[in-house]
Amino acid sequence: GQNIDQPTEMTATEGAIVQINCTYQTSGFNGLFWYQQHAGEAPTFLSYNVLDGLEEKGRFSSFLSRSKGYSYLLLKELQMKDSASYLCAVRDSNNAGNMLTFGGGTRLMVKP
Amino acid sequence: GAVVSQHPSRVICKSGTSVKIECRSLDFQATTMFWYRQFPKQSLMLMATSNEGSKATYEQGVEKDKFLINHASLTLSTLTVTSAHPEDSSFYICSARRTGGAPYEQYFGPGTRLTVT
Numbered sequence: 001g002q003n004i005d006q007p008t009e010m011t012a013t014e015g016a017i018v019q020i021n022c023t024y025q026t027s028g029f030n031g032l033f034w035y036q037q038h039a040g041e042a043p044t045f046l047s048y049n050v051l052d053g054l055e056e057k058g059r060f061s062s063f064l065s066r067s068k069g070y071s072y073l074l075l076k077e078l079q080m081k082d083s084a085s086y087l088c089a090v091r092d093s094n095n096a097g098n099m100l101t102f103g104g105g106t107r108l109m110v111k112p
Numbered sequence: 113g114a115v116v117s118q119h120p121s122r123v124i125c126k127s128g129t130s131v132k133i134e135c136r137s138l139d140f141q142a143t144t145m146f147w148y149r150q151f152p153k154q155s156l157m158l159m160a161t162s163n164e165g166s167k168a169t170y171e172q173g174v175e176k177d178k179f180l181i182n183h184a185s186l187t188l189s190t191l192t193v194t195s196a197h198p199e200d201s202s203f204y205i206c207s208a209r210r211t212g213g214a215p216y217e218q219y220f221g222p223g224t225r226l227t228v229t
Contacts, residue, residue, distance in 0.1 A: 031215050042205050042223045043156070048216035087155060091215065099146060100218065105155040 004103035006088050011109045012078055020073045020106045022088030030093040033100060034062050034073045037085045046073065046086075075108075083110045115139055116208050118221035125196055125228055132192045133224045135206030141186040142208035146218075147179075150203040162189045186211065196228040 003025045012018040024032070031050040035043035047055055049064035049071060061074040075082055088103040115138040125131050135145055143164050148156040160181050161169040168181035180192040189208075193200055204224045210217040 033216065035220075040203070040223075040225075042220040044220070045216065045218075050215065085155075099158055099161055101158065102156045107153075 004088055004090055004101060006086075006103045006106045008104065009107045009109070011111060012075075014078055014080060014110055014112050016078050017074065017076050018078060018108065020075070020086050020088075020108065022071045022073070022103055024069050024071070024088070024090045024103075026069075026090055026092045028092045028094035029066060029090065031091040032062075032064055032071050033089040033091070034060075034071075035087040035089065037087055037105070039084075043087055078110050080110050080112070083108060114210065114217070114219045116206065116219045116221040118204075118206055118224050120224060121222060122225045123227070125226070127197055127228055128195055130192055130194045131196055131226060132190055133204055133206075133226075135189045135191070135208065135221050137187045137208040137210075137219070140208075140213075141211040142189075143186060143211045144209045145183060145189040146207045146209075147181065147189070147191050148205045148207070150205060150223075156205060159191075193226065196226070198228045201226055201228045 006022045033048050034046040036046050037043040047062035049062050054063045059076045064071045085105040085107050087105045089100040091100055117136045119134045145162040147159045149159050150156050158171050159174045162181045162183040164183045164186050170176045178194055183189040207218050207220045
């Protein structure tokens with residue numbers, strides 16, 4: 001199975017930068033995903049990393065280090081609408097159907 | 113493109129009754145769909161993996177006789193909560209993986225909020 005750890009809550013200021021970390025343990029790593037979820041809504045896809053390095057997509061970037069079992073999601077120029085939960089999910093090739101296992105999520109609160 | 117719908121979006125039912133939730137991939141085929149459950153302020157917990165034309169694979173601790181899954185076509189999976197109890201009240205979310213798509217092409221439905229009274 002997988003152990004996926006991320007901070008429960010974070011607070012940041014509008015316009016600032018925030019980094020949300022995720023660590024994982026898995027036997028057959030086959031990709032790491034970040035999703036954004038607003039309260040009462042379904043998750044929306046943000047990023048996918050399968051190789052080491054940084055993937056940049058607008059204000060959001062995601063980093064992966066497979067040797068360290070570590071990823072982070074970087075949010076720049078924070079906006080109030082970025083207040084949401086951010087879910088780290090890992091795919092393990094040893095799992096039937098290549099299913100995703102989710103971390104507990106990080107609730108980000110952006111303050112003015 | 114890549115839209116997944118769920119119906120109903122909200123349902124309230126009495127204890128002991130059954131509720132069916134539909135998950136449809138509207139513009140793509142999905143051999144595999146997943147059903148998740150999410151309690152307030154918690155993350156998504158995978159309940160089962162649904163494969164078109166075969167039996168679903170249930171996660172440990174999920175009763176297959178209580179949560180019936182049918183994936184009869186490449187665009188539709190249904191989850192039936194049988195003999196619902198108040199503790200089954202939760203947010204149920206499905207996701208569909210595009211057949212032959214890239215690894216990240218797993219799309220979530222909008223969720224169904226079930227309240228059992």
